[in-house]
Amino acid sequence: MYIHQRKDWPQFSWDPDVITPILGEVRYKQGKILGVMQSFGFQLQEETSLKTLTVDIIKSSEIEGKLLNHDQVRSSIARRLGIEIAGAVASDREVDGVVDMLLDAIQHYIEPLSDERLFGWHNALFPTGRSGVYKIKTGTWRDDAMQITSGPIGKEIIHFEAPKASKITNEITIFLDWFNSNQNTDLVLKAAIAHLWFISIHPFEDGNGRITRALTDLLLARADQSKLRFYSISSQIQKERNKYYSILESTQKGDLDITDWLRWFLECLLSSMTQTDETIAMTLKRVHFWETHKAIDFNQRQQKILQLLFDDFYGKLNVSKYAKICKVSTDTALRDLQDLLAKGIIEQEGNGRSTSYRLC
Template structure:
């Protein structure tokens, strides 16, 4: 679904395409245990509720079922023909508008995020995606739902939603910058060490460190990761220390932990 949205960003968004996305999300015709209407607009009323039975709280009541088709026609007409709105702002407005209509039984949030990414792709004028607004919305989903709920009940002023959306986009770009930084650093690391003699165990653990190893690295973890004896793990570590690739962490503790030496400080 996401590939279709971002690779075909120059094509008009159609009702049939939306139905195709929805069918791709629910190929079995079920959402979890429940059978839903797939590849078509919902034919039942939609309420977003929470709470125990008998004490439900209605957060939002979507557009009446008889108005869904008309509202979606208006939405698609605006989406495909409006050229006066900045595309980044249009991505924010389109997401909000689609969620307000809530045209499907389930999957509206995921399709709404795909619609946003489609317009952001159009803004970038490139199908090559170096960041994902959809992924960042999932990271910030608690605040996402809070702002959606608040603005849905406003008088029509969606400024707070636009502000949140733009900050979320900024965070998505920053996270991608960090990820790309790690990728570039890893490539530079192996470029520098293409002539360094390393065994497969050392390459395995070094790649894990470069990818972002969680927790502290010690000889016992090394042995477990590389499936070797503690003595072999210690020899591997000492060899890397002699080559200036690893060093002991300065923080003391019950066990000795190791970390990568910054590339600029390594011996070549």
């Protein structure tokens, strides 16, 4: 028996002696992060939020096995928020759709949730009406049975089964009434409960996980009372993907005491917040760099590489890697790198085939 099949569903309960201390830690860390960010200028807040949202969207999609282009996601967010960035690129409809969904959730976190709003998000996720090569029903509830699985095709692990399609309308009505009502439940706890509740219903043919995490971010934005995001729960869930599916499965097969789920969620949230210090430090470094070198003329390729060096550049930068990233010849890449060397922006490491470059 799954929890949605129990007589008292969805009357969740938990042990406050276990949850309250962890919630207190989360709220303390949350307040500390918001306090630090408020002490910075708006530009730095925007920079940090842009990085957080980019990671949030990419990692949320990765949980479902969808790999999105970092530059496209970042550029799409920046365009929609009116943020000027170096090395902006065009983005495809799929990227724009997931960006539109998350930004609607966060930028309009005060607005009530409705089935029409959820349908809009679902349409945005699947602008062609297809999930990969498969045609799906968009902007409406599923009309078939649903098993929640993970793992490669042919080797899927079934974690639980969602309610029958005939029950979805009623299940969503109850969920929306709860979601939009004012209770005494702490908003961070409400985010954790909403996550579990919506993923349990699994009302759409596809995209349920990404929509669930958008709902989570909406309630966390309410808890922060901010349209800017400085920590990413999706990023941490992706890191703990196996544990995520494991705790979902055990919770679905248990009773309606969700203490273990809430504890896991809050600990996951705490871990995501510890990454924010690193993000803030890197953002400060990047903002300082561009301010210090604002009089220097960098071409678009150089701007792109410098931005990558400040973000998530893996390994060492060399001529061939520069050429591949910027889609230019090795001669052009070498000229760009020599120009950056002459300007004192980067320094050379090693010689010959082992030559690489790093920021000064």
